[in-house]
Amino acid sequence: MELEIKLKKGIGELTFNSSIDQAIKLLGKPTDVENIGEDIDYPTTILHYDNLGLSLFFETNETYKLTCIDIDNLETIIFEQTILGCPSRQIEELMIENKIFNETKEKEDWGEMRISFEDYSIDFYFIDDKLVSVTFGK
Numbered sequence: 851m852e853l854e855i856k857l858k859k860g861i862g863e864l865t866f867n868s869s870i871d872q873a874i875k876l877l878g879k880p881t882d883v884e885n886i887g888e889d890i891d892y893p894t895t896i897l898h899y900d901n902l903g904l905s906l907f908f909e910t911n912e913t914y915k916l917t918c919i920d921i922d923n924l925e926t927i928i929f930e931q932t933i934l935g936c937p938s939r940q941i942e943e944l945m946i947e948n949k950i951f952n953e954t955k956e957k958e959d960w961g962e963m964r965i966s967f968e969d970y971s972i973d974f975y976f977i978d979d980k981l982v983s984v985t986f987g988k
Contacts, residue, residue, distance in 0.1 A: 851877065853902070853921065855928040857950075857970045858988055861904075861919055866988035868916045870908055873897060877904075885910070907987075922983040936981045938965060941974050 852862040860866050864876055874880070880897035887893040895914070897906045903923035908914050924934045929948050933941060942953065945967060954966045963976040972986040 851902070853904075853923050853926045855921070855926065855972075855984065855986060857928075857972060857986065860916070861921065864906075864916070864919075866916050870895065870897065870914050873906055873908075873916060877902070880906075918985065918987040920983060920985045926984060928984075933984070934981050937979050938963065938974070938976050938981070941965065941981060 851864070855861055858866070860868070864873060868876075874897070877897075877899055881900040882898040884896040884898065885893065886896065893910045895908045895910045897908070899905070903921055903926075905920040906916055907918035907920070909917050922934065925932060926934050929944055931944060933944070942965065945951075945953065950967050950970055952967065952969055954968065956964050956966075958964055958975075961977070962982070963979070965974045965976070966972070970986070971988065972984065974981055975983045975985070
């Protein structure tokens with residue numbers, strides 16, 4: 851599967867609002883399945899695909915639809931560029947070139963630097979100024 855991030859749409863052929871069954875049909879059996887937040891309004895089922903460096907988040911209310919993706923695969927692409935390992939400035943410039951602005955930066959408690967573009971529901975995580983993962987949603 852091509853690992854191209856399509857903002858607010860999905861990744862490769864997998865689109866947001868897909869069902870768990872659709873994801874499994876496209877990607878195969880996950881390495882692990884995790885259920886979190888059973889005691890909150892939006893419990894979540896996470897399908898982990900370790901071989902792809904991909905985690906898929908499904909809200910487990912009555913719909914079980916894909917709402918968020920986390921990826922740390924070195925072949926991840928956005929705007930026709932491979933991005934994992936890139937410095938923060940290169941990611942910021944890439945987003946600006948594609949007319950995506952209004953970034954926020956914050957150092958997370960666990961040490962990673964996060965650059966977010968809220969209008970596009972995407973967060974870039976950096977360690978030692980190298981992109982290590984991307985989380986994005988619909």
